[in-house]
Amino acid sequence: MDLLEGIQSRTSPKKLDAPAPNATQLEQIVRAGTRAPDHGRLRPWRFTVFEGAAREKLGDVMANCLRSRVPNSTEEHLAAERGKALRAPVVMVVGAKISKGKIPEIEQVCAVSAAIQNMLLAAHGLGFGAMWKTGAAAYDPEVKALCGLAPEDHIVGIVYLGSVSAPGQLVEAPVDINRV
Template identity: 40%
Template sequence: MDAIDLLLNRHSHANLAAPAPTQEELEIIVQAGLRAPDHAHLRPWRFIVYQGDGRQELADILERAAINNPDLDQAAIDKAPKMPFRAPVVITVIAKVSAHPKVPPLEQHLSAGCAVMAMQQAALVLGYGGIWRSGVYATDPYVRDAFELAEQDEIVGFLYLGTAQGETRIAAMPLLDKYVEFIGD
């Protein structure tokens, strides 16, 4: 797959199973994330890779967050500890913000978001599927405390990785004239 095909056919897989990326492949995937745009070399990311039995740690965090959230019903509370087991690997991606006169927090958050996409694309090239999820737990106060986030830090997503199951569906390409304005020749 060449780079243009990869970018123009970006897609997600929600149904993921074993086999998971190997340790060597996971290191390549994370290295792709470490190449995200990074103004002033702040390295504004933190990646926590949960795999195998390690996913239970994330399940415990999500379950406690769900129990402590008065807005969630029993079905959501029951679902929370199962979420990390929807794929063999889950990478929690955090934007770790540093004070800098030329690099505002938003730019650091966007850098972490670019890291998620780079990792998902690297997984695809290696033959794996992935899906970037966020949801209520990305901003939950209990989850934020569990990850020891400072005020401006953010969980930008949970990247689920594994072997894609079922049919690959690639959304139609949006029309350029609806989203793009070309000025000049």
Template identity: 40%
Template sequence: MPDITHAREPRLLALDQLLSRRSAGPLQEPAPAGAGLDLILDAGLRAPDHGRLKPWRFVVIRGEARLAFGERLGDAAAVRDPANAATLAERYRAWVRRTPMLIAVGAVVKPGNIPEIEQLLAAGAAAMNMLNALHMLGYGGMWVTGPNAYDANVNEMLGFEAPSRLVGFLTAGTPAPSTAPVPARPERAAHVTDWTPN
């Protein structure tokens, strides 16, 4: 058996970095840009893809467009919940203002032999690849769903008309200094078993 501590050291270092990833918030500028953002998006495009359908779609929301997007989220909330429209609209505007960049991640679902769930899972895998890439490039991010991710009006605004749909939003930026403790890693034994025949 090869000595992996020497023969594969660069790969182990990459795994160390991967194992240190966690959802990051709050975020501050700078957000990824240029070649760094291209690498993050390219990582998403390397996700598993049954049937080679390439269902992943990413909509980058940055700069001044974020503020307009926050207003649109407020409009969508007013349709969903008119009684709480003002409170929700301000909550979503504030969320977008304090988030340097958003990446809406969805799947263009194609009818045929590949089940819809597998196309959505491909988009989810793309989201995870991009979160890992954000972390490995020194940025932070978080996968956010909630009512906006499932709202047909928000989906259509971003180009996801049924049966296509969002799987969520990735926040992206530089982690702000924090004194919060680092969450403990899950215990492997609580989540892994070996299958054995009866």
């Protein structure tokens, strides 16, 4: 797939199912992430993959976090939160491990953000779908800890990967260029 065509045709699918990218394809996707621009070559990205039954562990932690944040959560809400981790065959938490030093924190987060976009495009190029989500779980220290991240690190995206079973809608954004 041509690069520009891939960029223009990528959308976030509505639904993802099996088959997931295999181990080689997943490595290609992550490798694409590591080609992102990265000020100071700090390699701030951390990729944590949950597949198969491991997704249930993530779902349980997400539901426990919801219970702590909102103690009167109903069983229905908790089940819905747990279910988020099962909405694709592969769930990848992409974190930014923050280094203290001369590279500003925002630039480290930007590098991880660029890595995620590279991965969405790589998945698309390989014929898979990918969704970039966050939600309250992404800011929860327990979810961070499960992924080997400290409270001061960031979860930049929870990336859902699989085969597209319901495509997203391609919505063109306005192209406004301010020329001075």
